[in-house]
Amino acid sequence: MIRIRPFGYRPAESEKEQASNSYLMSLVAVIAGLPLPILNLLATFIFYLGNRKGTHFVRWHCMQALLSQFSLLAINSTTFWWTIAIIADKAEFSNYYLAYVITAICYNIVELIATIYTAIQTRKGLHVEWFFYGTLTNIISPR
Amino acid sequence: MKNPFVQGLLLIATFLFAWWAFSQVNWIEWLNVKPVKEKADEKLGKLIFSTFEKKVVKSKSINLPLDTLKRRICEANGIDLHSIKVYAVNSSEVNAFALPYGYIMINLGIINECENEEALAGVLAHEIAHVQKNHIKKKLVKELGAAAISNLLLNEAAGELLGEVVHVVTSRAYDRGLETEADQLAAEFLCKAGLDTKPFAELIKKLEKDADLAVFKWASTHPDNEERAAQIIHDAEACSNSTRKTLAEATWEKLKASSEVYGSKDL
Numbered sequence: 001m002i003r004i005r006p007f008g009y010r011p012a013e014s015e016k017e018q019a020s021n022s023y024l025m026s027l028v029a030v031i032a033g034l035p036l037p038i039l040n041l042l043a044t045f046i047f048y049l050g051n052r053k054g055t056h057f058v059r060w061h062c063m064q065a066l067l068s069q070f071s072l073l074a075i076n077s078t079t080f081w082w083t084i085a086i087i088a089d090k091a092e093f094s095n096y097y098l099a100y101v102i103t104a105i106c107y108n109i110v111e112l113i114a115t116i117y118t119a120i121q122t123r124k125g126l127h128v129e130w131f132f133y134g135t136l137t138n139i140i141s142p143r
Numbered sequence: 144m145k146n147p148f149v150q151g152l153l154l155i156a157t158f159l160f161a162w163w164a165f166s167q168v169n170w171i172e173w174l175n176v177k178p179v180k181e182k183a184d185e186k187l188g189k190l191i192f193s194t195f196e197k198k199v200v201k202s203k204s205i206n207l208p209l210d211t212l213k214r215r216i217c218e219a220n221g222i223d224l225h226s227i228k229v230y231a232v233n234s235s236e237v238n239a240f241a242l243p244y245g246y247i248m249i250n251l252g253i254i255n256e257c258e259n260e261e262a263l264a265g266v267l268a269h270e271i272a273h274v275q276k277n278h279i280k281k282k283l284v285k286e287l288g289a290a291a292i293s294n295l296l297l298n299e300a301a302g303e304l305l306g307e308v309v310h311v312v313t314s315r316a317y318d319r320g321l322e323t324e325a326d327q328l329a330a331e332f333l334c335k336a337g338l339d340t341k342p343f344a345e346l347i348k349k350l351e352k353d354a355d356l357a358v359f360k361w362a363s364t365h366p367d368n369e370e371r372a373a374q375i376i377h378d379a380e381a382c383s384n385s386t387r388k389t390l391a392e393a394t395w396e397k398l399k400a401s402s403e404v405y406g407s408k409d410l
Contacts, residue, residue, distance in 0.1 A: 071154075086180050087296070088289035089280055093178035099166035107158065132150035139147060 002114055003134070007127035011057040018054060019061035020123035022047055023115045026069055037076035041069040056141070061122055064130060064137040065115075072111060079104045184280065186296055187308075188244025192230075194309050195248060200231035204401040208390050209249065212264045215389045216271060219336035227271055233405055237350060239266050240313050241273045243280055254402040257346060260390045265333060265343020265375075272328035278321045279312060286311045322371070330375055334382035338389070341379060344372040 011019070025047040026040045048062040079101055085091035118128045129135075170176065200206065213229045216222070226245045237252040247270045249263075257263040273279060283292055287307060295304050316322070333340045351368035390398070 075158075084289050084293050086178075087183045087293055088284045089180065089277060090284075090289070093180050095168075095170055096166050098170040098174075098176065099162055099168070102165045102170070103158065103162045106161065132147060132154050135145055135147040135150055 001131045002117065003129050004121060004126050005129050007057060009057075011055070011125050015055050015057045016123050016125045018051060018058045020119045022051070022058070022062040022065040023119035023122065026065055026072075026115055027112070037073045037080065041066075041073050044069050057127070060127075060137055060141050061118075063141045064133050067133045067136055067140075068111065068115075068130065072108065075104050075107055183292075183296055184243045187280075187283075187292065188242050188246050190295070190305065191242045191309060191312060192244075192246050194305065195230070195232055198233045200233050200251065200405055202231075202401050202405060204394075204397045205231045205251075205254070205405065208260070208394055208398045209263075209267070211394075212260065212267055212389055213247075213271075215338070216264065216268050216332050216336045220332050222271065222275065227274060229267065231402070238313065239270055241270045241279050242312055243283075245274050247271065247274065251402040251405055254398070256350065257342075259342050260388065260395050261333075261339045261342035261386075262346040264336075264338050264389070265329060265340065265346060268329035268332040268336075268338075268343070269325050271332060272325040273317070273321075275328065276321070276324060278317055278325065281321065282317050283308060283311055285318075319367070323374070326371055326375055327378055330378035330382070334379065334384055337384050337386050339379075339386040340375055340382065344375040344379070347372040347375070 022044065025043045028040070028043045044062075044066045048066045051058050051062050054062075082091060082097060082100065086093050086097065091097075114130065118130070121128045129138075171178075209229050209231060213227055214224060217224050217227060227247060228245055229247045229249065231254065232248045232250045234250040235252045235255075236250050237256050239247070239249045239253050241247050247267065249266065249270075253266060254263060257266070287304075291304060292308075295308060317325070329343070330340050333343065347368045351372075
């Protein structure tokens with residue numbers, strides 16, 4: 001799921017810090033106590049915009065962090081609006097709904113662990129590639 | 144496998160498989176979970192009710208007859224008694240309304256307008272019908288939107304929003320379809336309970352004449368009352384059950400007298 005791979009060059013100290021911060025941006029909303037799906041994505045996107053002219057190492061990790069937020073947005077938004085629909089009597093409260101909520105929670109936990117792990121490894125200057133998001137980032141941000 | 148398309152599909156498949164696997168467990172039973180909807184209804188109902196608490200009448204001569212009428216209607220129709228909570232409100236406004244979670248508020252004003260217990264039972268049956276069909280929630284969602292209701296549930300201190308919700312439940316009419324449904328169901332309730340439906344129809348016609356007066360809110364928020372009254376009488380004709388009184392004459396007289404006395408001390 002997550003692999004440490006060699007990068008094209010050894011990143012400088014400031015690059016390691018910037019790249020690590022891109023993953024921490026996605027935790028900003030959670031830390032602030034507002035786990036709204038869109039906030040994490042916005043924070044990560046703004047950080048990406050601020051670093052899009054940075055070095056390759058920083059840009060690459062900003063992009064990977066950003067891409068991983070899209071699937072979270074889709075999953076968490078579905079949970080949110082499904083819950084609203086149940087409250088508004090437009091959908092039934094069912095076992096499928098509960099199972100979806102539990103699956104979404106598990107996905108968020110996995111993503112949180114992966115984000116924290118990647119933030120730590122990136123801070124050490126190690127290049128961490130995620131399954132699917134890493135591959136996609138390699139295509140979007142080639143060396 | 145470096146194809147992102149294949150990896151993406153695999154990721155989606157993993158998520159869907161996890162969802163399917165979790166859905167094989169009966170979480171509702173295992174966690175003994177009360178549906179989100181029920182909890183939301185309870186919270187919303189209690190929140191709105193709290194705005195009326197100061198005006199709730201505590202007189203036994205008013206509350207006990209109301210409870211007796213409620214009991215008669217509910218027992219005859221297999222409705223859980225605890226799911227319906229009837230309160231008399233010290234207000235001269237001729238109005239009765241239902242809140243989420245089974246709260247029914249009957250203003251003293253409308254009690255004063257009822258000439259007999261059957262008319263009052265009709266008002267009660269009408270509001271119980273709204274509760275049974277969950278019309279209140281449908282009205283709130285239609286008028287204010289689901290997101291606004293959820294916002295209120297998450298932030299009870301949203302005073303302005305709560306004010307709007309109270310205004311909607313007390314003042315705004317249900318749409319015609321919901322009103323007709325409530326009338327039909329009320330007629331059925333009254334029939335099964337062995338209560339005469341005609342006094343309820345007569346009350347509606349009577350209130351229609353005075354609908355222009357601001358205090359006659361129940362009539363002004365329920366349009367086409369002549370037509371409604373005619374439909375209620377038509378539905379009642381299909382009822383073959385014999386009717387009988389619920390309250391003793393003295394109890395009814397005491398209820399009327401108490402509501403007039405209480406009403407003169409409008410809070």
